[in-house]
Amino acid sequence: MRSPNGGSRRGVATWSCFLAGLVVMLLSSPCLADTVSRTPEQMLRAGERMYRQGVLENGEPLRAYVKGDIPVPGTAFTCVSCHLRAGIGSVEGGVYTPPTNGRSLYQPVKKIYKGVPVKYNESPFRRPAYTDATLVEVLRSGVDPEGKVLSDVMPRYLLEDEDAELLVTYLKKLSSEFSPGVSDTEIRFATVYSEDVPAADRDAMIAGLEKYISDKNDMAKSYRRTTTARDRLMARAMSTSKELESRRLTLSRWVLKGSPDTWRAQLEEYNGKEPVFALLGGLVSGEWGPVHRFSEENRIPCLFPNTDLPVVSDTDWYTLYLSKGFYQEGEAVARFLNRRDETGAGVPVLQIVRLSREGRALADGFERTWSSLGHEPPVTVTLQEGETLTGARLAALLEREKPRVVLFWDGGALIPQLRELGSLRQQPQSVFVSGRYAGEALYALPEELRANTYIAYPYRLPGEKVIEPMMKSEVRFRVDDNRIAQQTYSLVQVLTMAVMEIKDNYFRDHFLDAIGMSMDRVVPLYERLSFGPGQRYASKGCYIVQLKKGDGRELTKMSDWVIH
């Protein structure tokens, strides 16, 4: 395992120095200090922008070289892209990226993996603690205080003293103290649910989470019982990270009462009394938005809340959803139609939307995706609660709009209306509905309508064999046939890995970084869960299916899991 070549190890170490170096220069150069006066907060924000976006205070990209002679803009090679948001680093594509948080840079280190000194190697790599000056030097030249040269995948940045100071200031502050919810003896989690959710779903979620917590704590107990060095090493590697030996995991229940506009105050109160490291799962009636905004603004990770009505955002960081829910079904229908009707000419689409959260999310997903694909917006007819479309009104709509495609975003009330539609003289080419929103009623779809009704279906098809791609063997999940239990199962898989990965780096951003760098997962409900830095919706697919002829429940796939 040991590298015969000390130089390569140096390369590893050099990485960490790189970013940190920037900061140091300014501190050591008196002429810079008084060029511009900034508050410490302004300096941190400017340094953060350099780290995360590769943009200098004046708005220009940082300039750098990689592989010796390739000039790159800092925006293509940001610090965060390799060292990640928390600065703890990563291993990816055979390249090891060391930590760049102040806590690591300003200490001498042995060989480290994700911030933990590797003690079982007989000749661990060492580097001295950086100073501000040596840190800036390594960022500029790639040469560390001992003259060792970093890997040439680490960019060498052309940094002015003043910019270097900003970056170093940021790195010193980056992941310098453990996040709230972590003490010497505990790591606290909570799960949020509203008091009006179905008891069976709530209990399925709580049971899954509590089993995880007690399993973990039991493993830590057994770790404490080990006696020989070999057993301890195995236990450390196999059961849980060694730090968890002294920290129990706890799970609080944050129960929300009353209307959603009072939830924020309740959440703040829970968090004020007993801050948690992260929120796990969760279940509320209605949209997840109020809890999402609480997490985002308090920078508290929330892993896989059980919701079909998430916040859809390209930039928000703290909530990791299982999918985009109903929105994703609308998105899949737009992509499917775009792929099918490739003439480029405007395809007339009529969209009938129930005025409900589900209906709006489906319509929103369709409209935004359809327009991003260059199509004219659909003609939209909204149905109030309890309202149904009569045959006459449907006939008039079809006569007026002559749509080739009708999207019918409605729940169980859908079927009688589809029957009306089916009896009309003028027919659209195809009708699209949401399988999840229609629910059980869907299977009452009359045979004569099945051939031109397409269903968005965001799960694996029932009864399908699940094959694990690496081992190529069939997977049998030991979990109840309850959607919340199955979603919690996925959560526990991801959480188990994340808790093991973060080791002695109890930073919330690192928790999310670790998940972002994790392998794809094979789970019961979805075809695939996949991750990546900043990716916030783990299941990206949705089948378009049809009901087979007859009156049965069998579904036929009309699309791939992911439609491009």
Place this chain on the structure above:
Amino acid sequence: MSRSFVGSRPLVLLITLVVVLQGVVGPAVAAEKKYRRTTETYSLPDVVLVNQDGKKVRLKSLETSNTPVVVDFIFGTCTTICPVLSVGYATLQQKLGADAQKVHLVSISIDPENDTPKVMKEYLKRYRAKPGWDFLTGSRGDIDKAMRAFNAYIPNKMSHYPLTLLKSPDEKGWTRIYGLMSSSEFIEETRKAGIK
């Protein structure tokens, strides 16, 4: 319900441990080593992928193209090696200037779930890509076929490695390069593949 997963953890952890230990030592070695160059013959599957503009691209067309072709495997949110590969492409396009379309640069996504045309277009914009550089995505099955055809199959994107494949229109074989090249090394390799 988590028991089944817990039960399989020792093996997972053992594998993780091995990977970690390799990871700690491996990259440093890799950084010192030159890239590896071989000549290979591939037979491409007849699959249709989608580029950053949503246009269909037939993979087999790369075999019969009249222009030199370069292929690599990347994904939009990759942290380390993809940016280096992509900067190589960008540098080549810059060097070629108005002749950028005399070579067809192809990046095939290994994260087709996330790499939609929109994501790919934004990625290319970050590298100031010019026409002539296609980022391709597709169904998981088709992407797997493409990876297998180039002897580049990985079951999971996080275990990928740097690979560049070059083909001159005058040759039947492909030049396969394993490892990361500097800008001058990459340009020299493309020159050998008929890109002037």
